[in-house]
Amino acid sequence: MAATNREKLATFLDDLTAAIGPKATGDTPLALGWQRVAVAIPRGEAETGSTEPARRPACIHLETSYRNLENAGLRKLAASFREIEPLLAWSSRAERRISDTLAENYAEATIVGDGGAIPSKTVEIGASILSPNTDYPNHRHPPEEVYIALSKGHWRQDDDPWIEPGIGGLIHNPANIIHAMRSGNQPLFAIWCLPLP
Template sequence: MSRNDALQTFLDTAFVAFDRFAQDQRARKSIMQMFSNLEMPQTERSGISKRLPVCHRYLEGVFTTKTEQPVLDLLIERFKALEPHLEWKWRSTYDGSASENFLMSHANTVIVGPGGLEDRADVWLGATLMAPNVRYPDHDHAPEETYLVLSDGEFMHGDSDWFSPGVGGSFYNPPGIRHAMRSGEKPLFAFWALLPDQTKH
C-alpha cells in the first residue's frame, strides 16, 4: 500500500517540524513513535473534501503566513497542497466553557487518524482553525498530545494560566489533562498529534 504524494510529502515535513520544535522530551518520544507507526500506510479515503464557512474566510491567510522558519513555511506550503483532499468538521460536543460564537467559528480536520484522509487508529494527526475572538471548550482525551502552533493564540492545560506559545511554539499534553485554546484579534491555527495508548492495540 502506498500514499499519494501530497500526503506523503506533508507527513515527511510534519515529522521534521514537530521533531525540531518539540521541547518536552515526552513530546519528542511521542512524535518518534507516531511517525514510526506512519511508516506503514493504512487505508486512504477519497471524495471526502469539505470546507466549512470559517475555512473559506480564514484559510487563505494561513496559506500566506511567513514564519521566518523555513521548515514551517514548507509545512504550510505542503498543507496547502494537501488541504483540498481534507474534510473539515465542527466539534460536535462542547460545554459552557466555549465562547458563544464557537460553533460556526471553528473547524477541525483529521489528516491521519479515525475518520481522516488516512483512516487509522494508532496515530491522530490533524489541525484546528479558529476565527478571531473564539474560545475552544475545555476538553480532555486519553491519548497524549503534542501541539505545533502556527499563529498567535493562547492555550491552557491542567492548572496552568493561559500562555502564548507563539508561531513555532510546541507543547505537550499528558493523557487525560484538561486543556483549551482561544484566539485573540487574529485567527488561530495549530497542528496537533495524538498517540493512543499502544498497549491497547
C-alpha cells in the same frame, strides 16, 4: 507529472516531521510523546481514505494563516498543507453540542486516523482553525497530544496561566489533562497529533 494525492499526503507528513522532530528532542514528555506519534505515522504505500472533502465557515481564515506561516519560516509545511487541504473533510459537529457560535467559528479536519485522508488505528493527526477572538473551552481526552502552533494563539492546561508558544512552537498535553485554547485578533491555526493506545 502532477503529484498524486498519496504523494501529496506523504510530502505533508515528511514536512510535518521535519518541523517538529528537531524541536522534540531529549527525554521530555513532549519529546517522548512526539516519538510515539512519529513511529506510528503510516509510511510507504499508505492507503488513502474515502471521506468526502468538505469545508466549514471557519475555513475562510486559512488564507490568512498561510500568509502568516510563509513569513515565519514554515513555508514548506504551509505549501504542503495547502496541497492536501482540498482533500480534507472539515467538521465542527462536536462543537454544535457546545454552542452553534463555536461551531461556526471552529473547524477541524482529520488528516491521519479514523475518517481521515489516510486511515489509521495507531495515530491521529489533524488540523484546527479557530476564528479570531474565539475561545475553545476546557476539554480532555485519554490520548496525549502534541500540537505545533501554526499561528499566534494561547494554550492553557488545568488552571495554569495561558501560554503563547508562537508560530512553530510545540505544546504537549498529557493524557486526560484539562486543556483549552483561544485566538486573539488573528485566527488560531494548529496541527495536532495523538498516538492512540
